[in-house]
Amino acid sequence: xxxxxCELNEKQKREIAKWFLLNSPAGEIQYIAxxxxxxxxxxxxxxxxxxxxxxxxxxxxxxxxxxxxxSGDVLVTSYNELEENExxxxxxxLVATVDHVKQVCTDVRPAADEELSSPYIEEFRCxxxxxxxxxxxxAYPKGICSVYCxxxxxxxxxxxxxxxxxxxxxxKNSPQNFCNGSWRSVWNIEFKEDVQMLEVRGKLQVGAxxxxxxxxxxDAKYECKDATIFQAPDDCAISIANIIRHHEAEYLxxxxxxxxxxxxxxxxxLRRKLPVTRTQFPWHNxxxxxxxxxxxxxxxxxx
Amino acid sequence: MEAAMGLMxxxxxxxxxxxxxxxxxxxxxHSSDLLSQVDQPLQxxxxxxxxxxxxxxxxxxxxxxxxxxWSNKYYxxxxxxxxxxxxxxxxxxEANEVFSIYRDQYYEGGISSVYMWEDDNEGFVACFxxxxxxxxxGQGRRGHLQEGAWDxxxxxxxxxxxxxxxxxxxxxxxxxxxxxxxxxxxTFSLSGSIRRQMSMDLSVADGHLCNMGRMIEEMEGKLxxxxxxxYFGKTKEMVCTLRxxxxxxxxxxxxxxx
Numbered sequence: 314x315x316x317x318x319c320e321l322n323e324k325q326k327r328e329i330a331k332w333f334l335l336n337s338p339a340g341e342i343q344y345i346a347x348x349x350x351x352x353x354x355x356x357x358x359x360x361x362x363x364x365x366x367x368x369x370x371x372x373x374x375x376x377x378x379x380x381x382x383x384s385g386d387v388l389v390t391s392y393n394e395l396e397e398n399e400x401x402x403x404x405x406x407l408v409a410t411v412d413h414v415k416q417v418c419t420d421v422r423p424a425a426d427e428e429l430s431s432p433y434i435e436e437f438r439c440x441x442x443x444x445x446x447x448x449x450x451x452a453y454p455k456g457i458c459s460v461y462c463x464x465x466x467x468x469x470x471x472x473x474x475x476x477x478x479x480x481x482x483x484x485k486n487s488p489q490n491f492c493n494g495s496w497r498s499v500w501n502i503e504f505k506e507d508v509q510m511l512e513v514r515g516k517l518q519v520g521a522x523x524x525x526x527x528x529x530x531x532d533a534k535y536e537c538k539d540a541t542i543f544q545a546p547d548d549c550a551i552s553i554a555n556i557i558r559h560h561e562a563e564y565l566x567x568x569x570x571x572x573x574x575x576x577x578x579x580x581x582x583l584r585r586k587l588p589v590t591r592t593q594f595p596w597h598n599x600x601x602x603x604x605x606x607x608x609x610x611x612x613x614x615x616x
Numbered sequence: 617m618e619a620a621m622g623l624m625x626x627x628x629x630x631x632x633x634x635x636x637x638x639x640x641x642x643x644x645x646h647s648s649d650l651l652s653q654v655d656q657p658l659q660x661x662x663x664x665x666x667x668x669x670x671x672x673x674x675x676x677x678x679x680x681x682x683x684x685x686w687s688n689k690y691y692x693x694x695x696x697x698x699x700x701x702x703x704x705x706x707x708x709x710e711a712n713e714v715f716s717i718y719r720d721q722y723y724e725g726g727i728s729s730v731y732m733w734e735d736d737n738e739g740f741v742a743c744f745x746x747x748x749x750x751x752x753x754g755q756g757r758r759g760h761l762q763e764g765a766w767d768x769x770x771x772x773x774x775x776x777x778x779x780x781x782x783x784x785x786x787x788x789x790x791x792x793x794x795x796x797x798x799x800x801x802x803t804f805s806l807s808g809s810i811r812r813q814m815s816m817d818l819s820v821a822d823g824h825l826c827n828m829g830r831m832i833e834e835m836e837g838k839l840x841x842x843x844x845x846x847y848f849g850k851t852k853e854m855v856c857t858l859r860x861x862x863x864x865x866x867x868x869x870x871x872x873x874x
Contacts, residue, residue, distance in 0.1 A: 529808030
């Protein structure tokens with residue numbers, strides 16, 4: 314490396330570029346991309362990095378894109394990915410083709426039968442989807458959700474276990490106010506026929522970024538479990554929706570509590586608002602060096 | 617360079633070290649600009665002579681050695697190194713003592729260091745640094761934080777005295793992060809950095825140390841409040857915009873959230 318004046322090779326540059334893209338806060342990857350291209354000054358390396366980083370970023374951030382024929386939005390997740398840029402929307406039985414780097418939906422086609430769940434599974438999936446739509450519409454000003462079958466989609470009838478996943482994604486981008494945020498919920502529901510139980514596991518992730526003359530970020534994560542009995546599709550759907558509604562509301566409350574505790578409790582472990590004396594520091598006593606000892610007496614410190 | 621600063625504003629504060637070293641390797645010609653404009657968490661060395669720790673920064677560095685404010689020696693030892701004048705060193709010693717008490721009062725622990733040096737304009741520059749580990753395994757008194765760090769850098773340019781008034785220009789940077797972790801609320805993590813400036817013309821009757829100390833105390837208070845109410849508050853507002861608390865939803869089912 315010394316003889317090339319510490320010039321990085323292409324592979325190293327590409328890895329750095331990928332790192333910046335993958336670590337962009339929610340809703341900011343396009344801004345990061347723009348600055349990155351400027352710093353990198355190498356279109357070839359940028360394009361290679363982007364083609365690798367964007368799909369990973371999009372799936373992990375659960376981004377949603379408008380379907381071209383205005384039938385709604387399609388979520389980009391690892392649960393509904395058919396090919397690297399084909400994503401299934403079971404509600405409309407459409408498959409969207411996605412340009413990851415531009416973050417747009419470029420094409421749409423009807424889903425083939427083998428890409429959809431069996432009618433038996435679809436009953437459960439559809440009922441849950443309907444309940445989730447109701448829940449998301451009432452709890453989130455702008456949230457997108459979907460239900461996918463991640464295991465057992467070809468199960469024909471009772472007798473086998475299967476697994477559905479509920480994905481909820483909400484985002485608010487206000488770059489003009491220097492503030493962006495995202496809420497991601499992923500709920501895995503295992504339908505265990507053998508024990509007639511449903512096991513529910515939730516993973517919630519909330520992020521916010523405020524950067525007006527500063528840079529502050531929130532990262533919050535939460536996991537929980539619950540269970541309910543195996544019932545008919547409509548009843549399962551209602552139970553699951555209630556479980557999700559309950560846990561998400563509780564989590565929001567605990568987030569608010571964490572914020573309320575900040576000024577007087579958590580933040581205090583870093584820096585107090587005022588010393589124990591409840592007065593500001595007596596700097597005026599620093600006129601003479603030896604008075605350092607007097608300050609200690611005044612403040613009641615026993616050294 | 618503007619693009620580089622743009623990236624630093626967006627990347628998570630906890631990853632700023634990785635981001636900076638990536639930028640330094642991509643833009644080697646801009647390294648001095650990057651190093652001076654991008655804030656990094658403070659590093660610490662131990663002064664073996666006094667057994668005390670001291671904070672490292674550009675202002676006590678010469679080549680690859682750092683000067684301890686306790687012993688006034690460089691580690692690793694350095695020949696022909698830069699030192700403040702003996703007069704300024706006296707002020708520096710006093711500043712370190714007093715600032716140490718200030719630090720203890722507000723931070724209940726942590727490490728502080730003060731460095732001073734003459735500048736070209738017949739004035740001097742002083743740098744006050746604080747590093748606090750507030751985690752429960754560190755010096756967090758109440759054990760709330762699984763992880764907690766506060767790094768403060770205050771650089772004051774003091775102009776020459778004119779008719780017993782001196783001009784003070786303070787640039788302060790605070791970098792902090794805190795994480796709480798428990799069963800009922802999962803992992804909650806806030807991190808951030810902000811930088812502000814304050815200039816004042818003050819009488820030197822009370823002495824430089826008193827003037828600088830008061831400015832720093834006022835600035836730290838303002839920044840702590842700002843972080844808490846404005847910055848953290850904005851992130852909370854954002855969360856409530858994404859998913860309003862249930863009471864709000866029930867009352868105003870069709871409200872348009874700002």
